[in-house]
Amino acid sequence: MAVDALDARILRLLLEQPRTSVREYARLLGVARGTLQARLDRLERDGVITGSGPFLSPAALGHPVLAFVHIEVTQGYLDEVGDALAEVPEIIEAFSITGAGDLLTRVVARDNGHLEDVVQRLIRLPGVVRTRTEMALRERVAYRVLPLVDAVGRVAAGDTPRHRS
Template sequence: MDQLDRTLLELLQEDGRMTVSELSKRLALSRPSVSERLLRLQERGVITGFGARVSPAAVGRNIQLIIQISELKVAPHEFEKRIVLDADVLECHRVTGTVSYVIKAAVTGMDALSTLVERLLPYGNVNTSVILSSPVINRHVLPQE
Protein backbone atom coordinates (compact mmCIF):
# COMPACT_ATOMS: atom_id res chain seq x y z
CA MET A 1 0.00 0.00 0.00
CA ASP A 2 1.54 3.29 -1.07
CA GLN A 3 0.90 6.90 -0.09
CA LEU A 4 -1.77 7.32 -2.80
CA ASP A 5 -3.73 4.39 -1.33
CA ARG A 6 -3.41 5.94 2.15
CA THR A 7 -4.66 9.29 0.86
CA LEU A 8 -7.49 7.57 -1.01
CA LEU A 9 -8.56 5.80 2.21
CA GLU A 10 -8.43 9.04 4.15
CA LEU A 11 -10.51 10.92 1.57
CA LEU A 12 -13.14 8.19 1.47
CA GLN A 13 -13.36 8.07 5.25
CA GLU A 14 -13.91 11.82 5.32
CA ASP A 15 -16.61 11.62 2.62
CA GLY A 16 -17.71 8.19 1.43
CA ARG A 17 -19.86 9.80 -1.26
CA MET A 18 -16.90 11.39 -3.00
CA THR A 19 -17.10 10.51 -6.69
CA VAL A 20 -14.34 8.86 -8.66
CA SER A 21 -14.02 12.13 -10.61
CA GLU A 22 -13.49 14.12 -7.40
CA LEU A 23 -11.05 11.53 -6.06
CA SER A 24 -9.24 11.67 -9.38
CA LYS A 25 -8.81 15.45 -9.08
CA ARG A 26 -7.72 15.31 -5.43
CA LEU A 27 -5.18 12.54 -6.08
CA ALA A 28 -4.00 13.86 -9.46
CA LEU A 29 -4.71 10.46 -11.02
CA SER A 30 -6.85 9.38 -13.96
CA ARG A 31 -10.36 8.09 -13.21
CA PRO A 32 -9.43 4.57 -14.41
CA SER A 33 -6.43 4.56 -12.05
CA VAL A 34 -8.60 5.58 -9.11
CA SER A 35 -11.21 2.98 -10.02
CA GLU A 36 -8.52 0.31 -10.25
CA ARG A 37 -7.11 1.27 -6.84
CA LEU A 38 -10.59 1.21 -5.29
CA LEU A 39 -11.28 -2.22 -6.75
CA ARG A 40 -7.92 -3.54 -5.55
CA LEU A 41 -8.54 -2.20 -2.00
CA GLN A 42 -11.97 -3.85 -1.98
CA GLU A 43 -10.64 -7.17 -3.29
CA ARG A 44 -7.92 -7.18 -0.60
CA GLY A 45 -10.55 -6.55 2.09
CA VAL A 46 -9.12 -3.16 3.07
CA ILE A 47 -12.37 -1.43 2.09
CA THR A 48 -15.17 -3.58 3.45
CA GLY A 49 -18.13 -1.46 2.37
CA PHE A 50 -19.70 1.96 1.94
CA GLY A 51 -22.58 3.40 3.93
CA ALA A 52 -24.15 6.38 5.64
CA ARG A 53 -23.49 7.26 9.28
CA VAL A 54 -26.81 7.89 10.98
CA SER A 55 -27.17 9.80 14.23
CA PRO A 56 -29.09 7.58 16.67
CA ALA A 57 -30.51 10.67 18.43
CA ALA A 58 -31.78 12.08 15.11
CA VAL A 59 -33.90 8.95 14.61
CA GLY A 60 -35.31 8.91 18.14
CA ARG A 61 -32.74 6.73 19.89
CA ASN A 62 -31.72 9.31 22.46
CA ILE A 63 -29.95 6.99 24.89
CA GLN A 64 -26.78 5.21 23.82
CA LEU A 65 -25.15 2.75 26.15
CA ILE A 66 -22.37 0.26 26.60
CA ILE A 67 -23.42 -3.11 27.99
CA GLN A 68 -21.04 -5.70 29.37
CA ILE A 69 -22.15 -9.32 29.56
CA SER A 70 -20.14 -11.53 31.90
CA GLU A 71 -20.53 -15.04 33.29
CA LEU A 72 -22.29 -16.20 30.13
CA LYS A 73 -25.01 -18.75 30.92
CA VAL A 74 -25.29 -20.12 27.37
CA ALA A 75 -22.85 -21.14 24.64
CA PRO A 76 -21.32 -18.18 22.79
CA HIS A 77 -22.84 -19.22 19.45
CA GLU A 78 -26.31 -19.33 21.05
CA PHE A 79 -25.88 -15.83 22.49
CA GLU A 80 -24.56 -14.52 19.17
CA LYS A 81 -27.49 -16.01 17.23
CA ARG A 82 -29.85 -14.07 19.52
CA ILE A 83 -27.95 -10.78 19.72
CA VAL A 84 -27.66 -10.29 15.94
CA LEU A 85 -31.46 -10.13 15.79
CA ASP A 86 -31.80 -7.33 18.36
CA ALA A 87 -32.47 -4.02 16.58
CA ASP A 88 -31.33 -2.00 19.62
CA VAL A 89 -27.80 -3.43 19.34
CA LEU A 90 -25.45 -1.31 17.23
CA GLU A 91 -22.28 -3.32 17.87
CA CYS A 92 -21.39 -6.51 19.71
CA HIS A 93 -17.85 -7.65 20.43
CA ARG A 94 -16.68 -10.89 22.02
CA VAL A 95 -13.73 -9.92 24.21
CA THR A 96 -11.09 -11.40 26.47
CA GLY A 97 -10.96 -10.98 30.24
CA THR A 98 -13.70 -11.28 32.83
CA VAL A 99 -16.31 -9.80 30.48
CA SER A 100 -17.52 -12.04 27.65
CA TYR A 101 -19.19 -9.44 25.41
CA VAL A 102 -19.20 -5.66 25.05
CA ILE A 103 -22.27 -4.26 23.33
CA LYS A 104 -23.07 -0.78 22.10
CA ALA A 105 -26.79 -0.11 21.92
CA ALA A 106 -29.15 2.79 21.26
CA VAL A 107 -32.67 2.97 22.68
CA THR A 108 -35.54 5.44 22.64
CA GLY A 109 -35.76 5.98 26.39
CA MET A 110 -35.50 4.50 29.84
CA ASP A 111 -38.39 2.07 29.30
CA ALA A 112 -36.66 0.70 26.21
CA LEU A 113 -33.38 0.47 28.12
CA SER A 114 -35.09 -1.52 30.87
CA THR A 115 -36.68 -3.84 28.31
CA LEU A 116 -33.33 -4.42 26.61
CA VAL A 117 -31.67 -5.29 29.92
CA GLU A 118 -34.51 -7.71 30.73
CA ARG A 119 -34.01 -9.40 27.34
CA LEU A 120 -30.30 -9.86 28.10
CA LEU A 121 -30.56 -11.07 31.71
CA PRO A 122 -31.13 -14.75 30.80
CA TYR A 123 -27.73 -14.81 29.05
CA GLY A 124 -25.46 -13.66 31.87
CA ASN A 125 -24.63 -10.83 34.24
CA VAL A 126 -25.50 -7.50 32.65
CA ASN A 127 -23.71 -4.25 33.45
CA THR A 128 -24.89 -1.09 31.66
CA SER A 129 -23.26 2.31 31.29
CA VAL A 130 -25.07 5.20 29.63
CA ILE A 131 -22.84 7.09 27.19
CA LEU A 132 -22.62 10.73 28.27
CA SER A 133 -20.36 11.89 25.44
CA SER A 134 -18.12 10.42 22.77
CA PRO A 135 -14.93 12.42 22.26
CA VAL A 136 -13.69 9.92 19.64
CA ILE A 137 -16.04 8.31 17.12
CA ASN A 138 -15.46 6.97 13.63
CA ARG A 139 -11.74 7.66 13.74
CA HIS A 140 -10.09 7.23 10.35
CA VAL A 141 -8.21 3.95 10.10
CA LEU A 142 -5.01 4.05 8.08
CA PRO A 143 -2.20 1.54 7.77
CA GLN A 144 0.91 2.01 9.89
CA GLU A 145 3.73 3.52 7.90
Template sequence: MAISGGNLFAMDAVDQEILDVLRADSRTSMRELAQRLGISRTSAYARVKRLVDSGVIRAFTIEVDPAALGLGLSAYIHVRTKQNSWKSFRKKVWALEEAAHVALVSGDFDAVILVRARDAEHLRELVLERIQSLPEVVATQTVLVFEEHVGQ
Protein backbone atom coordinates in the same frame (compact mmCIF):
# COMPACT_ATOMS: atom_id res chain seq x y z
CA MET B 1 0.69 -2.79 4.92
CA ALA B 2 -2.73 -4.05 5.86
CA ILE B 3 -3.91 -7.51 6.78
CA SER B 4 -6.78 -8.70 4.61
CA GLY B 5 -8.38 -12.10 5.09
CA GLY B 6 -5.29 -13.27 6.98
CA ASN B 7 -3.00 -12.12 4.16
CA LEU B 8 -0.73 -9.11 4.11
CA PHE B 9 -1.85 -6.50 1.55
CA ALA B 10 0.78 -4.07 0.26
CA MET B 11 -0.54 -0.52 0.47
CA ASP B 12 1.26 2.62 -0.60
CA ALA B 13 0.62 6.26 0.35
CA VAL B 14 -1.96 6.71 -2.43
CA ASP B 15 -3.94 3.68 -1.22
CA GLN B 16 -3.91 5.14 2.30
CA GLU B 17 -5.12 8.50 0.97
CA ILE B 18 -7.94 6.72 -0.88
CA LEU B 19 -9.01 5.07 2.37
CA ASP B 20 -8.85 8.40 4.22
CA VAL B 21 -11.02 10.15 1.63
CA LEU B 22 -13.57 7.32 1.44
CA ARG B 23 -13.77 7.02 5.24
CA ALA B 24 -14.68 10.69 5.42
CA ASP B 25 -17.25 10.39 2.60
CA SER B 26 -17.86 7.05 0.89
CA ARG B 27 -19.98 8.86 -1.72
CA THR B 28 -16.94 10.66 -3.15
CA SER B 29 -16.98 10.23 -6.93
CA MET B 30 -14.05 8.64 -8.74
CA ARG B 31 -13.56 11.92 -10.59
CA GLU B 32 -13.26 13.87 -7.35
CA LEU B 33 -11.12 11.16 -5.75
CA ALA B 34 -8.71 11.25 -8.71
CA GLN B 35 -8.54 15.06 -8.63
CA ARG B 36 -7.88 15.20 -4.89
CA LEU B 37 -5.11 12.61 -5.12
CA GLY B 38 -3.59 13.84 -8.37
CA ILE B 39 -4.06 10.54 -10.19
CA SER B 40 -6.07 9.54 -13.28
CA ARG B 41 -9.66 8.33 -12.98
CA THR B 42 -8.54 5.01 -14.43
CA SER B 43 -5.95 4.66 -11.68
CA ALA B 44 -8.50 5.66 -9.02
CA TYR B 45 -10.98 3.03 -10.29
CA ALA B 46 -8.27 0.35 -10.45
CA ARG B 47 -6.96 1.12 -6.96
CA VAL B 48 -10.42 1.16 -5.36
CA LYS B 49 -11.32 -2.08 -7.15
CA ARG B 50 -8.07 -3.67 -5.87
CA LEU B 51 -8.86 -2.51 -2.30
CA VAL B 52 -12.38 -3.97 -2.59
CA ASP B 53 -11.31 -7.22 -4.27
CA SER B 54 -8.60 -7.80 -1.65
CA GLY B 55 -11.07 -7.27 1.20
CA VAL B 56 -9.39 -4.14 2.59
CA ILE B 57 -12.58 -2.21 1.79
CA ARG B 58 -15.42 -4.38 3.05
CA ALA B 59 -18.35 -2.05 2.38
CA PHE B 60 -19.38 1.44 1.39
CA THR B 61 -21.81 2.63 4.01
CA ILE B 62 -23.51 5.55 5.66
CA GLU B 63 -23.36 6.80 9.22
CA VAL B 64 -26.78 7.38 10.76
CA ASP B 65 -27.37 9.69 13.71
CA PRO B 66 -29.24 7.49 16.22
CA ALA B 67 -30.69 10.53 18.00
CA ALA B 68 -32.30 11.70 14.74
CA LEU B 69 -34.09 8.33 14.67
CA GLY B 70 -35.35 8.77 18.23
CA LEU B 71 -32.63 6.54 19.73
CA GLY B 72 -30.88 9.16 21.86
CA LEU B 73 -29.68 6.87 24.66
CA SER B 74 -26.64 4.66 24.02
CA ALA B 75 -25.09 2.13 26.37
CA TYR B 76 -22.50 -0.61 26.41
CA ILE B 77 -23.84 -3.82 27.89
CA HIS B 78 -21.05 -6.03 29.24
CA VAL B 79 -22.24 -9.64 29.30
CA ARG B 80 -20.90 -12.74 31.01
CA THR B 81 -22.13 -15.87 29.24
CA LYS B 82 -22.21 -19.58 29.95
CA GLN B 83 -19.28 -21.63 28.66
CA ASN B 84 -19.39 -22.45 24.95
CA SER B 85 -22.50 -20.37 24.27
CA TRP B 86 -20.96 -17.51 22.24
CA LYS B 87 -22.35 -18.57 18.85
CA SER B 88 -25.95 -18.96 19.98
CA PHE B 89 -25.70 -15.80 22.14
CA ARG B 90 -24.27 -13.76 19.23
CA LYS B 91 -27.05 -14.90 16.90
CA LYS B 92 -29.77 -13.91 19.39
CA VAL B 93 -28.19 -10.54 20.21
CA TRP B 94 -27.76 -9.61 16.54
CA ALA B 95 -31.51 -10.24 16.17
CA LEU B 96 -32.14 -7.32 18.57
CA GLU B 97 -32.83 -4.21 16.51
CA GLU B 98 -31.21 -2.08 19.24
CA ALA B 99 -27.82 -3.82 18.89
CA ALA B 100 -25.39 -1.60 16.97
CA HIS B 101 -22.18 -3.56 17.68
CA VAL B 102 -21.44 -6.93 19.27
CA ALA B 103 -17.94 -8.07 20.24
CA LEU B 104 -16.40 -11.10 21.91
CA VAL B 105 -13.87 -9.69 24.40
CA SER B 106 -11.38 -10.78 27.02
CA GLY B 107 -11.50 -9.84 30.69
CA ASP B 108 -14.21 -10.10 33.32
CA PHE B 109 -16.97 -10.23 30.70
CA ASP B 110 -17.28 -12.31 27.55
CA ALA B 111 -19.09 -9.87 25.28
CA VAL B 112 -19.80 -6.18 24.86
CA ILE B 113 -22.90 -4.92 23.07
CA LEU B 114 -23.40 -1.32 21.98
CA VAL B 115 -27.13 -0.66 22.10
CA ARG B 116 -29.29 2.31 21.08
CA ALA B 117 -32.51 2.98 22.99
CA ARG B 118 -35.24 5.62 22.96
CA ASP B 119 -34.97 6.37 26.66
CA ALA B 120 -34.17 4.89 30.08
CA GLU B 121 -37.36 2.83 30.17
CA HIS B 122 -36.60 1.30 26.77
CA LEU B 123 -33.04 0.52 27.92
CA ARG B 124 -34.31 -1.05 31.15
CA GLU B 125 -36.72 -3.27 29.23
CA LEU B 126 -33.99 -4.25 26.76
CA VAL B 127 -31.45 -5.20 29.43
CA LEU B 128 -33.64 -6.64 32.19
CA GLU B 129 -36.32 -8.35 30.14
CA ARG B 130 -34.70 -9.30 26.86
CA ILE B 131 -30.92 -9.63 27.27
CA GLN B 132 -30.85 -10.99 30.83
CA SER B 133 -33.59 -13.48 29.95
CA LEU B 134 -31.42 -15.16 27.31
CA PRO B 135 -30.42 -18.62 28.58
CA GLU B 136 -26.75 -18.00 27.67
CA VAL B 137 -26.49 -14.92 29.94
CA VAL B 138 -24.99 -15.26 33.42
CA ALA B 139 -24.58 -11.55 34.30
CA THR B 140 -24.64 -8.07 32.77
CA GLN B 141 -23.27 -4.64 33.54
CA THR B 142 -24.64 -1.54 31.81
CA VAL B 143 -22.44 1.47 31.06
CA LEU B 144 -24.21 4.60 29.80
CA VAL B 145 -22.62 6.62 27.00
CA PHE B 146 -22.68 10.36 27.77
CA GLU B 147 -20.85 11.54 24.66
CA GLU B 148 -19.79 9.70 21.53
CA HIS B 149 -17.22 10.44 18.82
CA VAL B 150 -16.79 8.26 15.77
CA GLY B 151 -13.21 8.19 14.51
CA GLN B 152 -11.86 7.52 11.09
Protein backbone atom coordinates in the same frame (compact mmCIF):
# COMPACT_ATOMS: atom_id res chain seq x y z
CA MET C 1 -2.33 -6.27 2.69
CA ALA C 2 -0.07 -3.26 2.78
CA VAL C 3 -1.54 0.18 2.28
CA ASP C 4 0.87 2.46 0.45
CA ALA C 5 1.02 6.26 0.36
CA LEU C 6 -1.31 6.52 -2.67
CA ASP C 7 -3.83 4.18 -1.01
CA ALA C 8 -3.75 6.41 2.06
CA ARG C 9 -4.38 9.51 -0.09
CA ILE C 10 -7.30 7.72 -1.76
CA LEU C 11 -8.77 6.69 1.61
CA ARG C 12 -8.40 10.23 2.94
CA LEU C 13 -10.36 11.61 -0.03
CA LEU C 14 -13.07 8.96 0.39
CA LEU C 15 -13.47 9.98 4.03
CA GLU C 16 -13.33 13.74 3.44
CA GLN C 17 -15.40 13.85 0.23
CA PRO C 18 -17.59 10.73 0.18
CA ARG C 19 -19.96 11.94 -2.54
CA THR C 20 -17.32 12.79 -5.13
CA SER C 21 -17.10 10.81 -8.40
CA VAL C 22 -14.27 8.43 -9.24
CA ARG C 23 -13.33 10.72 -12.13
CA GLU C 24 -13.01 13.68 -9.74
CA TYR C 25 -11.00 11.64 -7.23
CA ALA C 26 -8.60 10.68 -10.03
CA ARG C 27 -8.25 14.32 -11.08
CA LEU C 28 -7.61 15.47 -7.48
CA LEU C 29 -5.00 12.76 -6.98
CA GLY C 30 -3.36 13.24 -10.36
CA VAL C 31 -3.75 9.60 -11.38
CA ALA C 32 -5.53 7.85 -14.25
CA ARG C 33 -9.15 6.87 -13.63
CA GLY C 34 -8.27 3.23 -14.36
CA THR C 35 -5.48 3.30 -11.79
CA LEU C 36 -7.81 4.74 -9.19
CA GLN C 37 -10.56 2.22 -9.95
CA ALA C 38 -8.08 -0.67 -9.72
CA ARG C 39 -6.89 0.64 -6.35
CA LEU C 40 -10.46 1.01 -5.08
CA ASP C 41 -11.32 -2.51 -6.25
CA ARG C 42 -8.24 -3.93 -4.47
CA LEU C 43 -8.97 -1.99 -1.27
CA GLU C 44 -12.52 -3.38 -1.27
CA ARG C 45 -11.40 -6.93 -2.14
CA ASP C 46 -8.78 -6.85 0.65
CA GLY C 47 -11.35 -5.63 3.20
CA VAL C 48 -9.83 -2.18 3.79
CA ILE C 49 -12.96 -0.51 2.41
CA THR C 50 -15.88 -2.31 4.04
CA GLY C 51 -18.82 -0.20 2.91
CA SER C 52 -20.02 3.24 2.03
CA GLY C 53 -22.45 5.63 3.73
CA PRO C 54 -24.80 6.84 4.73
CA PHE C 55 -23.98 6.79 8.41
CA LEU C 56 -27.10 7.21 10.53
CA SER C 57 -27.54 8.71 13.96
CA PRO C 58 -29.43 6.48 16.41
CA ALA C 59 -30.21 9.63 18.45
CA ALA C 60 -31.83 11.29 15.44
CA LEU C 61 -33.81 8.07 14.94
CA GLY C 62 -35.32 8.55 18.41
CA HIS C 63 -32.78 6.50 20.40
CA PRO C 64 -30.59 9.04 22.23
CA VAL C 65 -29.61 6.76 25.14
CA LEU C 66 -26.35 4.88 24.58
CA ALA C 67 -25.09 2.14 26.85
CA PHE C 68 -22.45 -0.55 26.79
CA VAL C 69 -23.72 -3.87 28.08
CA HIS C 70 -21.18 -6.50 29.12
CA ILE C 71 -22.60 -10.00 28.90
CA GLU C 72 -21.25 -13.06 30.68
CA VAL C 73 -22.12 -16.26 28.82
CA THR C 74 -22.27 -19.89 29.93
CA GLN C 75 -19.37 -21.80 28.41
CA GLY C 76 -20.29 -23.30 25.08
CA TYR C 77 -23.09 -20.79 24.35
CA LEU C 78 -21.11 -17.92 22.83
CA ASP C 79 -22.25 -18.54 19.24
CA GLU C 80 -25.89 -19.03 20.25
CA VAL C 81 -25.94 -15.85 22.33
CA GLY C 82 -24.16 -13.95 19.55
CA ASP C 83 -26.78 -15.10 17.05
CA ALA C 84 -29.57 -14.09 19.43
CA LEU C 85 -28.03 -10.62 19.88
CA ALA C 86 -28.29 -10.09 16.14
CA GLU C 87 -32.08 -10.33 16.54
CA VAL C 88 -32.23 -7.37 18.98
CA PRO C 89 -32.56 -4.18 16.89
CA GLU C 90 -31.32 -1.92 19.69
CA ILE C 91 -27.93 -3.66 19.66
CA ILE C 92 -25.91 -1.75 17.10
CA GLU C 93 -22.60 -3.56 17.74
CA ALA C 94 -21.43 -6.64 19.61
CA PHE C 95 -17.94 -7.98 20.17
CA SER C 96 -16.41 -11.05 21.79
CA ILE C 97 -13.96 -9.72 24.37
CA THR C 98 -11.33 -10.75 26.88
CA GLY C 99 -11.44 -9.69 30.50
CA ALA C 100 -14.59 -9.30 32.57
CA GLY C 101 -17.43 -10.74 30.53
CA ASP C 102 -17.56 -12.55 27.22
CA LEU C 103 -19.40 -10.07 25.01
CA LEU C 104 -19.54 -6.29 24.84
CA THR C 105 -22.55 -4.74 23.16
CA ARG C 106 -23.35 -1.19 22.19
CA VAL C 107 -27.03 -0.61 22.85
CA VAL C 108 -29.26 2.34 22.02
CA ALA C 109 -32.63 3.11 23.55
CA ARG C 110 -35.42 5.70 23.50
CA ASP C 111 -35.07 6.38 27.23
CA ASN C 112 -33.85 4.74 30.44
CA GLY C 113 -36.98 2.61 30.78
CA HIS C 114 -36.56 1.30 27.26
CA LEU C 115 -32.91 0.53 28.04
CA GLU C 116 -34.02 -1.50 31.06
CA ASP C 117 -36.46 -3.43 28.82
CA VAL C 118 -33.66 -4.23 26.37
CA VAL C 119 -31.34 -5.37 29.17
CA GLN C 120 -34.10 -7.56 30.62
CA ARG C 121 -34.56 -9.13 27.18
CA LEU C 122 -30.81 -9.88 27.10
CA ILE C 123 -30.86 -11.43 30.57
CA ARG C 124 -33.60 -13.85 29.46
CA LEU C 125 -31.55 -15.19 26.52
CA PRO C 126 -30.51 -18.84 26.94
CA GLY C 127 -26.84 -18.95 27.87
CA VAL C 128 -26.67 -15.47 29.42
CA VAL C 129 -25.41 -15.65 33.01
CA ARG C 130 -25.40 -11.96 33.87
CA THR C 131 -25.06 -8.48 32.40
CA ARG C 132 -23.41 -5.27 33.50
CA THR C 133 -24.53 -1.99 31.97
CA GLU C 134 -22.55 1.24 31.65
CA MET C 135 -24.33 4.29 30.28
CA ALA C 136 -22.52 6.74 28.05
CA LEU C 137 -22.80 10.33 29.22
CA ARG C 138 -21.21 12.19 26.31
CA GLU C 139 -19.30 11.20 23.21
CA ARG C 140 -15.74 12.51 23.52
CA VAL C 141 -14.25 11.11 20.32
CA ALA C 142 -16.63 10.14 17.53
CA TYR C 143 -15.89 7.01 15.52
CA ARG C 144 -13.10 7.94 13.17
CA VAL C 145 -10.39 6.38 11.08
CA LEU C 146 -8.91 9.41 9.33
CA PRO C 147 -6.10 9.91 11.90
CA LEU C 148 -5.22 6.22 11.48
CA VAL C 149 -5.23 6.56 7.68
CA ASP C 150 -2.92 9.56 7.97
CA ALA C 151 -0.55 7.64 10.28
CA VAL C 152 -0.50 4.63 7.95
CA GLY C 153 0.16 6.95 5.00
CA ARG C 154 3.08 8.62 6.79
CA VAL C 155 4.62 5.25 7.60
CA ALA C 156 4.12 4.06 4.00
CA ALA C 157 5.81 7.24 2.74
CA GLY C 158 8.71 6.71 5.16
CA ASP C 159 7.80 9.84 7.12
CA THR C 160 7.87 8.49 10.67
CA PRO C 161 9.18 10.32 13.75
CA ARG C 162 12.19 8.01 13.69
CA HIS C 163 13.09 9.22 10.19
CA ARG C 164 12.51 12.92 10.73
CA SER C 165 15.45 15.22 11.33
